[in-house]
Amino acid sequence: MNTQNLLVELFVEELPPKALPALGEAFAHTLAASLQAQGLASADSVVTPYASPRRLAAHITAVAAKAADRALAQKLMPVAVGLDADGKPTPALLKKLGALGLDADAAPRLRREGEGKAETLFIDTVAPGASLADGLQKALAEAIAKLPIPKVMAYQLADGWTTVKFVRPAHGLVALHGADVVPVQALGLTAGRETQGHRFEASADPVTLRHADGYAEQLRTEGAVIANFAERRDTIARQLSAAAAAAGEHLRPIDDPALLDEVTALVERPNVLRCEFDPAFLAVPQECLILTMKANQKYFPLLDAEGKLTHRFLVVSNISPADPSAVIQGNERVVRPRLADAQFFFEQDRKRTLESRVPGLDKVVYHAKLGSQGERMRRVRAIAGAIAAEIVPARPVALAERAALLAKADLLTDMVGEFPELQGIMGRYYALHDGEDALVAEAIEDHYKPRFSGDHLPRSDVGLAVALADKTETLVGLFGIGERPTGDKDPFALRRHALGIVRMLIEKENVLRSLPLTALLAIGNAAFQGVAGYLDASEEVAAFVLERLANALREQGYTAQEVDAVLALRSEMLAEVPRRLDAVRAFSALPEAAALAAANKRVGNILKKSEVAVSADAIDPSRLIEPAEQALAQALQAIAPQADAAYAQADYTASLKALAALKAPVDAFFDQVMVNAEDPALRANRLALLARLQSAMNQVADLSRLAA
Numbered sequence: 001m002n003t004q005n006l007l008v009e010l011f012v013e014e015l016p017p018k019a020l021p022a023l024g025e026a027f028a029h030t031l032a033a034s035l036q037a038q039g040l041a042s043a044d045s046v047v048t049p050y051a052s053p054r055r056l057a058a059h060i061t062a063v064a065a066k067a068a069d070r071a072l073a074q075k076l077m078p079v080a081v082g083l084d085a086d087g088k089p090t091p092a093l094l095k096k097l098g099a100l101g102l103d104a105d106a107a108p109r110l111r112r113e114g115e116g117k118a119e120t121l122f123i124d125t126v127a128p129g130a131s132l133a134d135g136l137q138k139a140l141a142e143a144i145a146k147l148p149i150p151k152v153m154a155y156q157l158a159d160g161w162t163t164v165k166f167v168r169p170a171h172g173l174v175a176l177h178g179a180d181v182v183p184v185q186a187l188g189l190t191a192g193r194e195t196q197g198h199r200f201e202a203s204a205d206p207v208t209l210r211h212a213d214g215y216a217e218q219l220r221t222e223g224a225v226i227a228n229f230a231e232r233r234d235t236i237a238r239q240l241s242a243a244a245a246a247a248g249e250h251l252r253p254i255d256d257p258a259l260l261d262e263v264t265a266l267v268e269r270p271n272v273l274r275c276e277f278d279p280a281f282l283a284v285p286q287e288c289l290i291l292t293m294k295a296n297q298k299y300f301p302l303l304d305a306e307g308k309l310t311h312r313f314l315v316v317s318n319i320s321p322a323d324p325s326a327v328i329q330g331n332e333r334v335v336r337p338r339l340a341d342a343q344f345f346f347e348q349d350r351k352r353t354l355e356s357r358v359p360g361l362d363k364v365v366y367h368a369k370l371g372s373q374g375e376r377m378r379r380v381r382a383i384a385g386a387i388a389a390e391i392v393p394a395r396p397v398a399l400a401e402r403a404a405l406l407a408k409a410d411l412l413t414d415m416v417g418e419f420p421e422l423q424g425i426m427g428r429y430y431a432l433h434d435g436e437d438a439l440v441a442e443a444i445e446d447h448y449k450p451r452f453s454g455d456h457l458p459r460s461d462v463g464l465a466v467a468l469a470d471k472t473e474t475l476v477g478l479f480g481i482g483e484r485p486t487g488d489k490d491p492f493a494l495r496r497h498a499l500g501i502v503r504m505l506i507e508k509e510n511v512l513r514s515l516p517l518t519a520l521l522a523i524g525n526a527a528f529q530g531v532a533g534y535l536d537a538s539e540e541v542a543a544f545v546l547e548r549l550a551n552a553l554r555e556q557g558y559t560a561q562e563v564d565a566v567l568a569l570r571s572e573m574l575a576e577v578p579r580r581l582d583a584v585r586a587f588s589a590l591p592e593a594a595a596l597a598a599a600n601k602r603v604g605n606i607l608k609k610s611e612v613a614v615s616a617d618a619i620d621p622s623r624l625i626e627p628a629e630q631a632l633a634q635a636l637q638a639i640a641p642q643a644d645a646a647y648a649q650a651d652y653t654a655s656l657k658a659l660a661a662l663k664a665p666v667d668a669f670f671d672q673v674m675v676n677a678e679d680p681a682l683r684a685n686r687l688a689l690l691a692r693l694q695s696a697m698n699q700v701a702d703l704s705r706l707a708a
Contacts, residue, residue: 003064004178006035006132007212008140009050009057010186011172011195017053017265019150023167024051024229028058030146034139035060038130039067050216050227052268055195057227059215063177067129074100076121079112083121093121100125132177137184140175144186157188164188172196176212197223198268200319225268233264239272240300240314247274247312250305254290263298267318275299275332279311281339287425288342288415295419296338299331345415346429353434354409354427354444361408369481369533373408376473379527380404384469386523390515391461400465403443406431407466410444424448439463450500457504461511468504468512468520471497476524479537479544498548502574509575516572517542542570549574553581562588565705569698576650583652584701592663593706599666600697601704603690606675612684616691623685628665628672633689635665640696652700659697666693 008031015023028049035041041063050057076082082093089097089107097106106123114120130138149167156163164170164187175182175191184191194206201224209218219225226232237260240253264270281289286309293299293313300314315331317324362374370376381404388400410416410427424445431441439462446463447470449455458464474497478484485494501520505512521538528534546567553563558581566580587593607614624630639661646654675690677683697703 003062005212006041006060006063006136006182007057007174007176007209007215008060008136009055009172009174009195009215010144010170011055011174012166012170013168014053015051015056015168015265016150017262019148019167020051020053020265021229021261022148024049024056026147027051027056027143028060030143031058031139032060034142035063035135038135038138039070040064040130040132040135049229051229051265052225052227052232053266054268055225055227057174057215059212063132065132065177067131067135069129070127072125072127074123074125076110076123078117079119079121080117082110097123133183136175136182140184140186162188174209176209176215179211195219195223197225198318201269226270229264232267232270233260236260236264236267236270236272236316239270239316243272243274243314244302247302248310251302251310251312253300253302253314254294256294256300259294259298259300263300263316266298267316269318269320271317271320271324273315273317273324273328273331274312275315275328275335276312277332277335277339281343282309282311284339284343284346285426285429287422288346288419289339291419291421292338292342293335295421297331297335299335341418342415345413345418349413349415349426349430350433354406354430354436355434357409357412358405360412364411367478367481367483370477370531373411376477377405377408379477380407380466380469380473382527383473383523384466386526387468387515387520388462388465390519391465391511392514399437399439399462400443400469402437403440403447403462403466404469406436406440407444407447407470443467450503452496453499457507464504464508464511468501469524471500472520472524473527475501475541475544476521476538477528477531477534479541480525480528480531480534484544494544495548498545499552501545502549502552505574506578509573513573513575517545517574518572546570549577553577558585561706565701565703568702568705576652579650580652580700583656584703584706586653587656587659587703588706590657590660592660595663595667596659596697597703597706599670600694600702601707602670603694604704607687607691607694610687614684614687614691616688616695618684618688619692620681620685620688623682624689625682626673628668629686629689632662632665632669632693635662636689636692636696640692643696643699647699656700662693662697 010027028047032041032045032047036043036045041060044062046061048059050059076096077093082090084090089104094104097103102123109123111122111124112119113122144166147167152165153168154163154165155169166187170187170189172195173186173189173191174193174195175184176193181191181193193209195209196202197204197207197219202222203224204222207218207223209215216227219227226235244251244253289309290301293301298316300316302310302312302314304310313335317327319327321327358377359374361377362372364373366373366376381401384400384404385397388397407424407427410423410430413426413430415426416423424447428441428445431444432438439460442460443458443463443466446458446460447466449458449463449467458467474492475494478492478494483492505515505517518538521541525536525538550563550567554560562581562584565584566577571577571580619633621633624633639658643655643658646658673686675683675686677686
């Protein structure tokens with residue numbers, strides 16, 4: 001099959017920067033997948049996406065001008081319907097053949113499959129392969145329709161009548177198969193070979209593309225555009241590092257992958273420049289200055305070796321003038337009022353203490369059914385005090401309650417009003433300025449932690465108590481009024497709160513070992529007593545938290561069976577779960593594991609079907625009449641204490657490994673003993689023996705969940 005490489009480009013107005021990487025990947029791969037499905041490209045075709053501020057493109061190797069013809073077996077209808085008693089086509093069959101473009105002359109090509117009433121008529125046909133023009137037209141329409149567009153724009157074409165909906169107005173379409181234009185249309189455009197380069201620095205206008213394989217190089221040399229997103233990102237990263245090194249020894253740009261992605265999506269030909277601001281602004285907390293430079297200006301602040309902000313920053317410009325001084329001075333002039341605003345907010349906020357702002361929280365609505373932020377603060381304070389009393393060794397409850405009292409007060413400051421991302425951070429600065437205990441100030445910042453996956457946990461036990469209290473109050477309260485996550489929607493970030501609780505209970509086991517999940521939720525529930533419309537949803541919240549834990553464990557590489565086996569026991573102490581999982585994994589590697597898991601599952605099924613209550617303590621040795629059941633009882637008597645002793649020492653791996661010796665007597669029992677004996681007393685005794693076996697085996701995990 002004769003193949004050439006394909007290039008497709010949509011030239012548009014400036015695309016939304018945060019969505020650009022996803023748009024580029026989706027456009028290229030959906031286009032390629034559609035061509036592969038039509039037989040125009042193969043699974044070995046290499047797909048290269050391109051995405052710049054004003055273009056989405058894809059380069060796909062080994063694309064055929066025409067797909068191969070395909071043999072098709074067309075199912076028609078049952079023989080009884082399609083053929084009359086003489087074996088001639090019925091009107092129904094002729095109508096079906098006509099719909100396929102065939103006539104009665106095709107009847108000899110009919111074949112039968114099946115027997116009796118299920119016998120069916122088939123006809124073998126050949127479906128001509130799609131031409132590239134037709135196939136690409138279909139693929140292009142599919143790629144455009146499936147783009148993950150954050151917000152669609154509606155605009156009119158040049159005729160003044162036709163309305164088109166797309167992420168941004170499109171102004172050009174390129175489709176090249178090798179050196180040949182493929183005649184396709186999209187968004188009111190007809191494909192050609194011309195595109196646009198950089199607005200100011202392109203050496204050719206337009207850029208006339210000669211061949212699909214020369215796309216990236218022509219755009220670079222004639223259009224002054226780096227079309228590949230990843231290449232442009234790497235170029236910016238290298239320039240940032242070089243500029244930081246040139247600015248001073250041990251300086252480095254702030255590490256922010258999201259900012260780097262956004263800036264990559266804003267420029268076509270990056271040029272990093274070094275700028276400065278007045279060092280007097282460094283008296284303002286660096287978090288404020290860094291945030292305003294990143295969020296408002298897309299600058300990269302420079303940090304010293306200790307991670308402290310310097311008065312230097314880097315700008316990624318989209319132009320490369322011979323004398324960049326005007327660009328540098330312009331950016332320095334623009335950033336000054338931004339930093340001055342931050343300085344003003346900081347100075348004004350410190351004129352009032354955090355404590356003086358607390359009454360104002362009663363005027364801020366938290367939730368229509370749960371009251372104000374002030375009411376919420378009082379609930380968090382009560383929960384934090386109760387948690388602090390359980391921490392080992394116990395911390396002064398007063399510190400946790402004080403931190404909880406002040407934790408939300410910075411929401412009423414000018415700085416947090418301007419930059420909500422600084423809540424908690426500014427609370428710490430203002431608390432220290434007010435003379436609060438350092439642990440209280442630290443806890444005000446840390447009570448939001450962990451803010452995201454992989455974030456640090458609170459640094460102190462006081463912060464831990466307030467962070468747990470804040471997340472527990474949120475989960476218990478919102479579940480209690482029926483606000484639950486549904487599908488992808490989680491407006492209150494309840495999944496993140498649940499994972500935060502999981503991490504703290506597991507990773508801070510040394511100080512929270514006397515606080516099981518159920519006790520924590522009970523403390524949270526108690527804080528809502530008397531709130532109108534609130535219903536205790538502690539059990540549902542516990543299940544939700546365990547579900548989040550299960551998902552997290554599976555993402556860490558544990559199998560679904562291993563996770564289910566451990567969580568089926570609903571362990572009170574979440575910190576035990578990782579150790580139990582490791583024990584289950586070690587047990588699963590034993591040669592006896594599969595047989596014992598299957599036997600455990602069988603035991604469970606037998607006991608579920610029992611019509612009477614079964615007690616593991618009701619074994620009567622005198623009724624153990626079969627050698628196999630006697631051997632199992634003796635094995636349990638010898639092995640169960642070993643497993644129990646290891647379990648009591650939290651050596652879960654040793655506890656499970658001790659059970660491996662039960663395989664032979666368990667196998668013999670099921671081979672030689674009838675559990676459901678006709679004698680009721682004998683049957684009850686054997687069921688009790690199985691209940692004892694199940695109890696011994698399922699202390700660490702429900703091993704039946706490991707059975708295939």
